[in-house]
Amino acid sequence: MQAAVVTAVNSSWQVKEVPQPQPGPNQVLVKMHASGICYTDVHQTLGHLPGPFPRILGHEPVGEIVAVAPDVTTRKVGDRVGTAWIQSTCGRCEWCQRGRRMFCPYLKGTGIEAQGGHAEYMLMNADATYLIPGKVSYEQAAPIFCAGYTVYSGLRRADPQPHERVAVLGIGGLGHLAVQYAKAAGFETIAVSHSPDKDKMIRDLGADE
Numbered sequence: 001m002q003a004a005v006v007t008a009v010n011s012s013w014q015v016k017e018v019p020q021p022q023p024g025p026n027q028v029l030v031k032m033h034a035s036g037i038c039y040t041d042v043h044q045t046l047g048h049l050p051g052p053f054p055r056i057l058g059h060e061p062v063g064e065i066v067a068v069a070p071d072v073t074t075r076k077v078g079d080r081v082g083t084a085w086i087q088s089t090c091g092r093c094e095w096c097q098r099g100r101r102m103f104c105p106y107l108k109g110t111g112i113e114a115q116g117g118h119a120e121y122m123l124m125n126a127d128a129t130y131l132i133p134g135k136v137s138y139e140q141a142a143p144i145f146c147a148g149y150t151v152y153s154g155l156r157r158a159d160p161q162p163h164e165r166v167a168v169l170g171i172g173g174l175g176h177l178a179v180q181y182a183k184a185a186g187f188e189t190i191a192v193s194h195s196p197d198k199d200k201m202i203r204d205l206g207a208d209e
């Protein structure tokens with residue numbers, strides 16, 4: 001299969017032929033339909049974040065399942081799925097037991113220890129996949145797995161109350177999603193940006209001012 005490979009820290013991405021992976025226990029093979037690009041891809045390429053090389057990045061991957069391991073019962077061929085940052089954690093350490101899996105020292109991350117989505121196919125752990133609703137396109141779904149989840153987490157953590165307003169600072173790949181979540185949750189939503197050319201777009205997406 002073809003994949004975009006980062007061969008070494010700070011190297012260019014090279015599209016080349018690599019072996020197509022086969023699903024092991026608890027895994028599904030996904031034919032990629034969209035793979036979002038995040039600024040974290042740049043940080044990873046430059047070595048700002050730890051991770052092995054050579055590496056296939058891409059942590060906003062979505063596609064169609066084309067093969068499942070014999071032990072997988074919750075997913076089937078033809079399912080439209082995506083996966084998030086975490087492929088697996090140990091389930092035993094202090095962080096896992098606190099429900100803060102992202103800090104598990106044994107975490108296997110998408111596009112880090114596990115191959116990412118910038119390829120024709122990738123493996124996902126079946127229990128790390130999420131079904132994509134039929135009316136959501138692959139292109140719309142992909143960025144939700146990092147950018148969308150990131151801002152949704154922020155909104156949940158902020159825990160705004162019914163009488164409060166939500167301000168979103170910066171209207172880019174994340175901010176334009178944050179505005180939509182805040183508005184959909186019923187809050188008066190203020191978009192803060194220094195780019196006048198985003199004014200109409202962000203109002204169309206629901207910003208009140």
Ligand SMILES: [Zn+2]
Pocket residue numbers: 038039040059146147
């Ligand atoms: Zn990201």
Ligand SMILES: [Zn+2]
Pocket residue numbers: 089090091092093094095096104105106
């Ligand atoms: Zn753990």
